[in-house]
Amino acid sequence: DTGVSQDPRHKITKRGQNVTFRCDPISEHNRLYWYRQTLGQGPEFLTYFQNEAQLEKSRLLSDRFSAERPKGSFSTLEIQRTEQGDSAMYLCASSLLGYEQFFGPGTRLTVL
Amino acid sequence: GQQLNQSPQSMFIQEGEDVSMNCTSSSIFNTWLWYKQDPGEGPVLLIALYKAGELTSNGRLTAQFGITRKDSFLNISASIPSDVGIYFCAGQSSRQGAQKLVFGQGTRLTINP
Numbered sequence: 001d002t003g004v005s006q007d008p009r010h011k012i013t014k015r016g017q018n019v020t021f022r023c024d025p026i027s028e029h030n031r032l033y034w035y036r037q038t039l040g041q042g043p044e045f046l047t048y049f050q051n052e053a054q055l056e057k058s059r060l061l062s063d064r065f066s067a068e069r070p071k072g073s074f075s076t077l078e079i080q081r082t083e084q085g086d087s088a089m090y091l092c093a094s095s096l097l098g099y100e101q102f103f104g105p106g107t108r109l110t111v112l
Numbered sequence: 113g114q115q116l117n118q119s120p121q122s123m124f125i126q127e128g129e130d131v132s133m134n135c136t137s138s139s140i141f142n143t144w145l146w147y148k149q150d151p152g153e154g155p156v157l158l159i160a161l162y163k164a165g166e167l168t169s170n171g172r173l174t175a176q177f178g179i180t181r182k183d184s185f186l187n188i189s190a191s192i193p194s195d196v197g198i199y200f201c202a203g204q205s206s207r208q209g210a211q212k213l214v215f216g217q218g219t220r221l222t223i224n225p
Contacts, residue, residue, distance in 0.1 A: 102157060
């Protein structure tokens with residue numbers, strides 16, 4: 001399968017712990033996006049990379065959140081000192097020309 | 113954060129019926145996208161629209177990009193059980209360099225066999 005993949009699919013953690021998620025985009029796509037989705041809502045934009053450069057960050061991305069795409073291929077999203085309000089589905093998407101964004105299956109985070 | 117106004121929020125229909133849902137915004141968008149999401153999965157792209165007035169079909173699905181560039185609708189004809197899910201509209205801003213998608217709240221479709 002050549003779609004967007006995310007790992008892990010589920011993560012349960014205790015409040016205050018750090019977590020890291022990985023996204024592997026479609027291989028020829030140079031644009032990569034992170035979104036967060038809470039129950040009953042549509043996805044909300046977090047951040048965007050073109051190749052390895054992080055070009056846009058949402059105000060939702062607090063200081064506890066950091067994203068990287070070191071070689072312009074896979075990306076990681078780290079949340080430090082997790083809070084219960086961080087519980088959500090974290091979605092990654094990739095795009096070739098910036099129009100059609102293709103999403104991965106998501107990582108569901110539960111913070112206890 | 114900013115979201116599009118999507119309606120209806122939920123629909124309960126009989127198998128075989130046609131479905132219509134729409135999305136409106138106070139802002140102009142250059143691109144409208146429609147996605148379907150199943151429980152526990154990521155959104156799957158159904159249709160992409162790039163020009164005001166554009167009407168595009170994908171099998172039983174038809175979507176239109178509103179003339180004002182502030183709205184879009186999606187129609188599903190002759191619904192079948194696998195159409196069940198949550199449908200999201202998403203718009204991409206006309207601001208140069210803007211890449212993020214802004215999503216509606218979703219329309220949950222339930223089909224009675």
